[in-house]
Amino acid sequence: MPNTVDGIAFAILAISMVGGALGMVSSRNIVHAALWLLEVSVAAAGLYYLLDADFIALVQLLVYAGAVVVLTVFTVMITLRRREDAVRPVDFSWPALLLALALGGILLAAAANFPKKTISMPDAMPSIVRFGELLFTARGYALAFEIASVLLTVALLAAVWWSREVED
Amino acid sequence: MNVAYAALRVLAGLGLMLANGVVLIYMLRKVLGHLHVRLGPMEVGPKGIVQTTADVLKLLTKEDPTPAAVDKVIYFIAPAVVFVPSLMAYAALPFSAKWHITDLNLGLLYTFSILSLIPLGILMAGWASSNKWSLFGGMRAVAQQIACEVPLLLAALPVVLLAGSLNMNDIVKAQAGYWLGFIPAWFWIPMFPALILYLISALIETNQTPFDMSEAESELVAGFATEYASMKFGLLFLSEFSNLFVQSALIVTLFFGGWLIPFVPLELQQKIGISAPVVFMLKTYLVIFVMMWIRGTLPRVRIDHMMSLGWKILLPVSVSWAMITAFVVKLAEVGR
Numbered sequence: 001m002p003n004t005v006d007g008i009a010f011a012i013l014a015i016s017m018v019g020g021a022l023g024m025v026s027s028r029n030i031v032h033a034a035l036w037l038l039e040v041s042v043a044a045a046g047l048y049y050l051l052d053a054d055f056i057a058l059v060q061l062l063v064y065a066g067a068v069v070v071l072t073v074f075t076v077m078i079t080l081r082r083r084e085d086a087v088r089p090v091d092f093s094w095p096a097l098l099l100a101l102a103l104g105g106i107l108l109a110a111a112a113n114f115p116k117k118t119i120s121m122p123d124a125m126p127s128i129v130r131f132g133e134l135l136f137t138a139r140g141y142a143l144a145f146e147i148a149s150v151l152l153t154v155a156l157l158a159a160v161w162w163s164r165e166v167e168d
Numbered sequence: 169m170n171v172a173y174a175a176l177r178v179l180a181g182l183g184l185m186l187a188n189g190v191v192l193i194y195m196l197r198k199v200l201g202h203l204h205v206r207l208g209p210m211e212v213g214p215k216g217i218v219q220t221t222a223d224v225l226k227l228l229t230k231e232d233p234t235p236a237a238v239d240k241v242i243y244f245i246a247p248a249v250v251f252v253p254s255l256m257a258y259a260a261l262p263f264s265a266k267w268h269i270t271d272l273n274l275g276l277l278y279t280f281s282i283l284s285l286i287p288l289g290i291l292m293a294g295w296a297s298s299n300k301w302s303l304f305g306g307m308r309a310v311a312q313q314i315a316c317e318v319p320l321l322l323a324a325l326p327v328v329l330l331a332g333s334l335n336m337n338d339i340v341k342a343q344a345g346y347w348l349g350f351i352p353a354w355f356w357i358p359m360f361p362a363l364i365l366y367l368i369s370a371l372i373e374t375n376q377t378p379f380d381m382s383e384a385e386s387e388l389v390a391g392f393a394t395e396y397a398s399m400k401f402g403l404l405f406l407s408e409f410s411n412l413f414v415q416s417a418l419i420v421t422l423f424f425g426g427w428l429i430p431f432v433p434l435e436l437q438q439k440i441g442i443s444a445p446v447v448f449m450l451k452t453y454l455v456i457f458v459m460m461w462i463r464g465t466l467p468r469v470r471i472d473h474m475m476s477l478g479w480k481i482l483l484p485v486s487v488s489w490a491m492i493t494a495f496v497v498k499l500a501e502v503g504r
Contacts, residue, residue: 061282
């Protein structure tokens with residue numbers, strides 16, 4: 001019984017995620033595209049939840065759906081001069097098509113050649129305390145975490161420097 | 169069987185949300201009325217008590233025109249995108265040790281994550297209306313939310329550090345003791361700066377009056393809700409009042425001991441099962457009253473002032489307070 005329920009939930013989430021992604025790339029309206037992105041990230045949170053990774057699911061919702069997509073939509077709206085600018089015609093170019101096909105081929109080949117590995121899932125997800133220990137101690141991933149935060153600080157500084165007022 | 173129970177719980181949450189909406193609108197009118205030295209609604213029923221019921225009927229039976237220029241799909245789903253997270257936010261609230269829709273180990277994080285989706289719905293409503301006031305309202309709502317979500321989370325963080333849990337029932341239970349034998353060990357005393365930070369951020373997040381720039385009747389008609397009518401407007405409105413309730417319930421849970429009654433033994437409180445939800449509701453409504461009091465007293469802040477308040481004051485202060493608390497908690501742990 002739980003397997004069937006999980007299967008149905010997975011089907012709904014997977015279809016809405018792939019559908020959202022297709023909607024995003026095929027939408028001519030940039031605001032609609034950003035909102036499709038929202039659907040994809042909410043569905044991704046649902047998939048994490050289905051894997052019993054509650055914390056990751058909630059952080060996905062808080063950071064990606066609640067902050068990244070909000071910022072994206074906000075930026076799109078702030079940079080649109082007129083409402084009509086949101087709709088763009090198809091801007092076709094051969095090099096872009098070739099590049100996209102090449103990337104798709106590489107990804108497909110990589111996925112096909114991915115070494116098959118069976119991982120046994122733990123019965124219960126480790127608690128948030130264990131998660132914190134793993135992430136923030138020297139035995140765990142503290143170094144990687146610190147490097148990521150340095151990277152983000154650099155990006156922030158660059159953004160501030162870039163958006164400063166230029167004196168003529 | 170379990171599914172039926174779960175469905176009943178969700179229905180109970182929905183019922184509470186709708187009832188809250190009706191009661192809170194009446195309360196807002198009465199409280200604001202008396203703060204302005206007038207009576208508020210008096211005509212429908214004794215002391216105007218069924219005024220909001222009449223208003224709900226009016227909203228339900230009103231014509232629902234769709235303006236010609238709107239972005240149809242987004243215009244229709246935006247009220248749902250605002251309403252559904254507001255309803256979901258009730259799921260983890262601890263009305264008592266047993267009364268809750270679900271008991272989540274990450275309850276606090278869950279509530280914050282769900283609430284962070286609401287501004288997107290507001291922005292969708294504002295954009296889809298194709299009306300510059302609506303768009304301004306939506307943009308302001310999102311700018312506000314981005315500026316104040318981080319201080320809000322960081323103001324809740326010290327409490328989580330003290331309680332050592334993200335489960336809201338555990339946070340309540342961590343406040344059960346007494347300091348010096350007679351002061352209830354509620355977190356608002358050691359965490360007073362966090363309470364003030366949280367209260368200001370919560371007012372901003374719920375678009376309450378000193379920070380209601382996203383609606384701003386006098387400049388933006390009705391902000392993001394301008395082009396909505398009938399029950400679609402009703403949903404946007406209801407979600408706003410429901411968020412007020414959820415934020416107040418969070419303040420009660422984090423800082424004022426949740427469903428605990430001071431000086432009554434915990435066993436006795438758990439034996440009289442009904443006392444806890446009643447106390448929780450009373451405390452929550454008291455916090456809502458304080459918020460309405462602020463609403464009736466202070467004039468609206470200008471949007472740029474609010475933005476600099478969020479980024480230049482609330483953010484650094486909340487970061488420093490969280491760091492101080494973490495330091496002290498760690499010292500106490502080492503000292504033990």
